[in-house]
Amino acid sequence: MLTRFFLAIAAMAIVVVSSNYLVSIPVDVQLGMFDLKEILTWGAFTYPFAFLVTDLTNRHFGPKSTRIVVLVGFSLAVYLSLKLANPRIAVASGSAFLIAQLLDVSIFDRLRNGVWWQAPLISSGIASVIDxxxxxxxxxxxxxxxxxxxxxxxDTSLGFGVPFLSVGAEVPLYISLAAGDMLVKMLMVFALLAPFNLLRRVIADRQVVSNAAA
Structure with missing residues (x-):
């Protein structure tokens, strides 16, 4: 049991470390009329795995232990941001991570007894928007x-204008980046239902474990 808990912490650490590095790297690709460097960073593809780790940990250990894993991830997010970026990015990264992940823990726990895909889809989707x-x-x-x-x-502000999602009306760059980031995160939330469904078959539900022990 303790080994699995440390595996959850290690998995969260890997996601946080990779995402904090990749969020600073734009996707420098031109797809027809879409200039992705004004829409996306590579971190959008890795960060949603944090919700997968959180949901599987919640399912197996419960919300109390999952919050410990989240706090470890929060500490790493702040530490790495201070090392790799400026304090404003650290404040933003730590605040977004902590609030979104704790929200995910609460929503997932409330919905966990429904259809298997409902809890991870709704909790990760809402938390991704907030994050x-x-x-x-x-x-x-x-x-x-x-x-x-x-x-x-x-000043780290990105308030200068660019076409929204590379094709729309002019908006501040950070809004275009946020919209592109959100679109990818929503796609990832759906895509990660497949590994969640696979892993839930090998990672025991805490209720099943409790009933077996009773």
Whole structure:
């Protein structure tokens, strides 16, 4: 049991480390009229795995233990952001991660006894929206430049205009990036239902374990 718990922590650590690195790398690809570097970062493809780890941990260990895994991930997110980026990014990354993951834990636990796909789909979907909104707003919106000023850092705001999702009306870059990030995260939420369904067959449900032990 303890080994599985540390495996969950290790899995979360891998996701957080890779996502914090990849979120700074735009997808520098041109697909017809779409310039993806104004829409996406590679972190959008890796971060949703954090919700997969959280949901499987919640299913096996319950919300109390899952919150410990989330707090470890939160600590890593803040530490790595401080090392790899500026304090404003660290504040945005840590805040978004902690709030979204704890929300995911609560929603999943409420829905866990329904149809198998309902809890991971709804909890990860809602949490992804919250995570994206908090991160991109705190990290890049000009309204929060005061965070940079507080830490005496260069302004990280991305308020200059670009076509929305590379084809629409002009909007601040951080809004286009947030929208592209959200689209990919939603696709990943659906895609990760397949590994969740596979892994739930080999990772025991805590209720099944409790009933067997009774």
């Amino acid at each position: 994206t909104a908090i991160f991109f707003t705190l990290a890049f919106a000009p309204a929060f430049v005061g965070i940079d000023q507080f830490f005496n850092q260069a």
